[in-house]
Amino acid sequence: MGLQNFGTGLNTVVFGAGGGIGAAFVEALVADPAVSRVHAVSRSLPGGASAKLHAHACDPLDEDALGRTLAGVTQDGPVHLAIVALGILHGEGIAPEKTWRHVDAAAMAAVLEVNTIAPTLIAKHILPVLAKDRKSCFAALSARVGSIQDNRLGGWVSYRASKAALNMVIRTFSVELARVNDTAQIVGLHPGTVETELSQPFRAGVPEGKLFTAQRSVSGMLGVIDRLDRGASGKTFDYAGNEVPP
Ligand SMILES: NC(=O)c1ccc[n+]([C@@H]2O[C@H](COP(=O)([O-])OP(=O)(O)OC[C@H]3O[C@@H](n4cnc5c(N)ncnc54)[C@H](OP(=O)(O)O)[C@@H]3O)[C@@H](O)[C@H]2O)c1
Numbered sequence: 001m002g003l004q005n006f007g008t009g010l011n012t013v014v015f016g017a018g019g020g021i022g023a024a025f026v027e028a029l030v031a032d033p034a035v036s037r038v039h040a041v042s043r044s045l046p047g048g049a050s051a052k053l054h055a056h057a058c059d060p061l062d063e064d065a066l067g068r069t070l071a072g073v074t075q076d077g078p079v080h081l082a083i084v085a086l087g088i089l090h091g092e093g094i095a096p097e098k099t100w101r102h103v104d105a106a107a108m109a110a111v112l113e114v115n116t117i118a119p120t121l122i123a124k125h126i127l128p129v130l131a132k133d134r135k136s137c138f139a140a141l142s143a144r145v146g147s148i149q150d151n152r153l154g155g156w157v158s159y160r161a162s163k164a165a166l167n168m169v170i171r172t173f174s175v176e177l178a179r180v181n182d183t184a185q186i187v188g189l190h191p192g193t194v195e196t197e198l199s200q201p202f203r204a205g206v207p208e209g210k211l212f213t214a215q216r217s218v219s220g221m222l223g224v225i226d227r228l229d230r231g232a233s234g235k236t237f238d239y240a241g242n243e244v245p246p
Helices: 020-031 063-073 105-129 157-180 214-227
Strands: 010-015 035-042 053-057 081-084 136-141 184-190 236-238
Touching (some): 010 105, 020 035, 020 214, 035 063, 053 063, 063 105, 105 136, 105 157, 136 214, 157 184, 184 214
Parallel strands (some): 010 035, 010 081, 035 053, 081 136, 136 184, 184 236
């Protein structure tokens, strides 16, 4: 379908472009006739060939590198759509905790650094350069498990806390953004359970029909972004457009 409500000639940027969901966002935006530029930002230079595609290597936790990347992204004008699709759930020395006995300070700090601090730094640099003359949006990938109200299972404390904190960052920045740019929005997105490296060890209990390809999830999320109403800023929505409770 593509973006309908942003106008045309869109300048877009995807952080975490090397991830399963990030790469699918890049692919969908490159295919969208409303989009004229897709800046794909990753820790290692992403591949792909298209006149629209501009690749940037950048560690999002390095603010000097972020500043240089943003200078490239805004070379031809402000940003209409920014997607932050980076995050970790497991990795070397990191596994989602089943009980408080599994909590490890270094692992928890690493999860908070990637899932909360990196998107916050990216927002610090992107929010001031969002277009002011028409609809523009900053969307960060959060997760339903970051909902405090929805948490009945427990476990995964570092990941849950990192996404709950990200949701608070989004809410907080939405208040400040509204004061300086009344056409811009900042939202969180829950992609569903998606077939990527991140979900790979944890898919056993996913009900039939609830495991999405990255392409299907991204198509849903782009539709949600396109249809956001004026009161949406500061909130988190799932791939179908339903609000995830705080
Ligand atoms: N998959 C799911 O079922 C699911 C469910 C709910 C929420 N989410 C959220 O969706 C987002 C994307 O996840 P995904 O499934 O696409 O995961 P993925 O395939 O593992 O990709 C995650 C990307 O995050 C970036 N990243 C990882 N470690 C990093 C680090 N130490 N520093 C900086 N960047 C780092 C990397 O981007 P680069 O390679 O480009 O550097 C990586 O490719 C995450 O925020 C995740 O929490 C996913």
